[in-house]
Amino acid sequence: MSLEHAILVSLLEQPASGYELARRFDRSIGRFWTATHQQIYRVLKQLAEDDRITGEEIGQESLPDKKLWSVTPTGRAALVGWLHAPVRPEAVRHELAVKIRGAAFDDAAGRALLVAEVERYRADHETVLAGYLAGERRDFGSAAPDARAALQHVVLRGGIAYERMVLAWLDDVLATLRDLDPERPPA
């Protein structure tokens, strides 16, 4: 389980409530680790029981109270130990690749539906890439980054490289699918 480690990193970068963490997992952290608020609350509970984080009750005017979680020295030591442990090979699960190989068992009309679906999927990735590039301009424009910014930036560059690779590959996929059924009338 790396969700606990992802949460520790995020809390070290900036203490937060469960709700704020969930927001981050929808944005910046979600680039490389997704989680829902249900998972986050469960893991926060465990981390607090093990004294790896501590929560401070914060009363807010005109907003519900929240618990602001911070990493303890114990938690920080646990994270650092984990950093040096072997990285496991990623468990690849690419649904679209399954569909593409499955298209061999479909007919031309069915494959046309798949082409439409791939185009929609491609548009989603264009949007994600645009968001990454906007974030890069916003957060990493100026010079002289500290260690934290340099590391956040290299992770973001990884996301950008991934999205560009996906877009190029999807163009390859679309060309391949269209080559299978060439005699499509223009009207």
Added chain:
Amino acid sequence: MSLEHAILVSLLEQPASGYELARRFDRSIGRFWTATHQQIYRVLKQLAEDDRITGEEIGQESLPDKKLWSVTPTGRAALVGWLHAPVRPEAVRHELAVKIRGAAFDDAAGRALLVAEVERYRADHETVLAGYLAGERRDFGSAAPDARAALQHVVLRGGIAYERMVLAWLDDVLATLRDLDPERPPA
């Protein structure tokens, strides 16, 4: 759940026993969908109960009996229906990215350990890429591919593009990590 669909595609390409499927998920299919034999046997059971596959008992000399599974017309129809359904956004979970951002909370000595780990991880990906390229030369060297080969090939090209992107990014990561601790004595 796409594992059932990945299994249907694989069985349509070539009927197989559970054991043989597990082997394929270690190799070619594992490029885009991983599964262990425990998962595979469980899903085969379900698929058989729903009449989407049928098993034929095969007695083998000097080897244990096996069940050879094939996709039924019902199973094929179910797969084709799924092909046209929306592709869900992938749930990204990249452990290494978490570690890299976590490195901001480690010291130079600890980061040196992470560098070593990234180098090992990079070597693994070099091996995977070499395997893909060898497979490409072996399976897709000659001309005039049919639909099935063309689709398998474009998926493999996706794997190749992914590995190349990862290797380039890991070089970026290594350069970034080394820039953080520049005054390392050569002896």
Added chain:
DNA sequence: TTGCACATGTAAAATGTTACATGATTAT
């Protein structure tokens, strides 16, 4: 005789997803 490849499973634990549940404030 030790280990690997073949062959198929069960069980328990950990994780992840989806749905349900509540309640205040702010903006339209």
Added chain:
DNA sequence: ATAATCATGTAACATTTTACATGTGCAA
């Protein structure tokens, strides 16, 4: 009024991972 944001959880279900379990034949 209605929806969105803030804020925190529980419960049920699905899926994945890890460990356990068994047995044959062949090669070093």
